[in-house]
Amino acid sequence: MTNNPYLPVKSKIEKVIDETATIKTFVLRPEKPVTFETGQFVQVTVPGIGEAPFTPSSSPYVKDTVEITVMKVGRVTEKLHRSKAGDPVGIRGPYGKGYPxxxxxxxxxxxxxxxxxxxxxxxxxxxxxxxxxxxxxxxxxxxxxxxxxxxxxxxxxxxxxxxxxxxxxxxxxxxxxxxxxxxxxxxxxxxxxxxxxxxxxxxxxxxxxxxxxxxxxxxxxxxxxxxxxxxxMERNMSCGLGKCGHCGIGPYFVCKDGPVFTYDQLKNEPDLWA
Ligand SMILES: Cc1cc2nc3c(=O)[nH]c(=O)nc-3n(C[C@H](O)[C@H](O)[C@H](O)COP(=O)(O)OP(=O)(O)OC[C@H]3O[C@@H](n4cnc5c(N)ncnc54)[C@H](O)[C@@H]3O)c2cc1C
Ligand code: FES
Incomplete structure (x- = not known):
């Protein structure tokens, strides 16, 4: 983690793996290790476009690279899908609580x-x-x-x-x-x-x-x-740090209290499956 929590770690796309017509896995190599617990998420910056949250799909035991598996749905993910090995991205995080x-x-x-x-x-x-x-x-x-x-x-x-x-x-x-x-x-x-x-x-x-x-x-x-x-759980996110209020479910922020929750925590939320 960097001292400024909003500052991403410079990283390069090392490899792109086609999974399906709309899903690709990206092997990212950060300049310094980004370690995470399984189930936590990172914010990935695509230069000139913006950033989006993804939960690493790789093993947390692998420290030099982080893999994300991304479905193409909009601006950031489309640009990522057009990226190739060697292209720069940023990674900030990890954030939230993973699987216990x-x-x-x-x-x-x-x-x-x-x-x-x-x-x-x-x-x-x-x-x-x-x-x-x-x-x-x-x-x-x-x-x-x-x-x-x-x-x-x-x-x-x-x-x-x-x-x-x-x-x-x-x-x-x-x-x-x-x-x-x-x-x-x-x-x-x-x-x-x-x-x-x-x-x-x-x-x-x-x-x-x-x-x-x-x-x-x-x-x-x-x-x-x-x-x-x-x-x-997934919700639209911005800060990833529990500060902006974008990702609320009832009394919780997905970025800080999740993204992993028990159903017991959320079962009474009316728009849980929105
Ligand atoms: C904690 C977390 C982990 C995630 N992990 C993964 C992952 O491993 N792989 C993956 O493919 N996707 C993952 N997502 C979803 C991913 O973040 C969104 O698909 C991405 O932000 C879309 O960005 P975009 O700029 O391409 O789309 P946009 O241009 O922003 O929007 C395209 C469409 O997707 C909707 N959308 C945007 N962001 C989200 C969101 N966070 N949740 C639901 N709908 C959204 C918009 O409302 C719009 O309809 C995760 C989301 C969260 C919150
Ligand atoms: S994304 Fe800002 S509070 Fe969760």
Missing amino acids: VDKFFNKEVLIVGGGVGMAPLRSLLLTLIKQIDRFKKVILCYGVKMPEDVVYKHLFPEWEKIQKLEILRSVDRCSVEARWDGTVGVVTCLLDNVKINVPGSVAIVCGPPVMMKFTTLKLVEQGHRPENIYLS
Whole structure:
């Protein structure tokens, strides 16, 4: 971290990885290490355009580079998608509270991701894999719209070999020609096939708001307690430091009190899934 919290660390894009038609992963190399805890976010500056918050998708154990996986939605993300290796960016942060991994020790950890929501979850998964013996088991349920929307395709065969890590995948729909060996249906369908000891488990959810809503409601219906369900929330941000008030949910600021919250903290907020 720099002394001035608004001053980004100069960084270079080291590599750009195409994930899908609208999602790319950027390997960023800061001039000095930017260390983070899994689930925290950074603000990335694209010179001449502005900055936007992203949760690193890389392992927090890797100190020299930070990876972000970015969906193209607007000005900053479009410019990032047009960037190439060698281009400059800035990184400030990390900010907020990440996943309380030590609270997951000796538990069954159920991770449910949708679309680009897999970005913070990859960081979390890499963190759990590094110390997998500390968890009873880890189950990843990952859903996307179509087979071509899957991110980190090259990592799944590697992850599937890991004992204590179970992976279930779904697509909303799929053409007859597509090679797809997972489930066809929305990601919540996968939860019907998960074998888990609910009282001894935690669940972590990240994805588009509608996916997070229905996944959380289904988890509650299955007996998961709101205090054991962790949500990665997104809101429009500016300062990232709890000062400007842009990112409020009820009494909380997503940038300072989140982005990871328990459902128990947020369950009474009327516009939670906006
Ligand atoms: C803590 C946090 C972590 C995030 N992590 C990731 C990540 O890992 N990968 C990723 O692809 N995206 C992530 N996002 C979302 C990302 O920050 C926005 O997509 C980005 O700010 C859009 O900037 P833009 O200039 O390209 O779009 P703009 O031109 O600003 O807007 C395009 C559209 O996106 C909406 N939008 C802008 N910012 C946000 C936001 N923060 N949340 C929801 N809608 C928004 C606008 O209302 C508009 O409709 C994260 C957001 C937060 C708050
Ligand atoms: S972004 Fe300014 S208070 Fe959260």
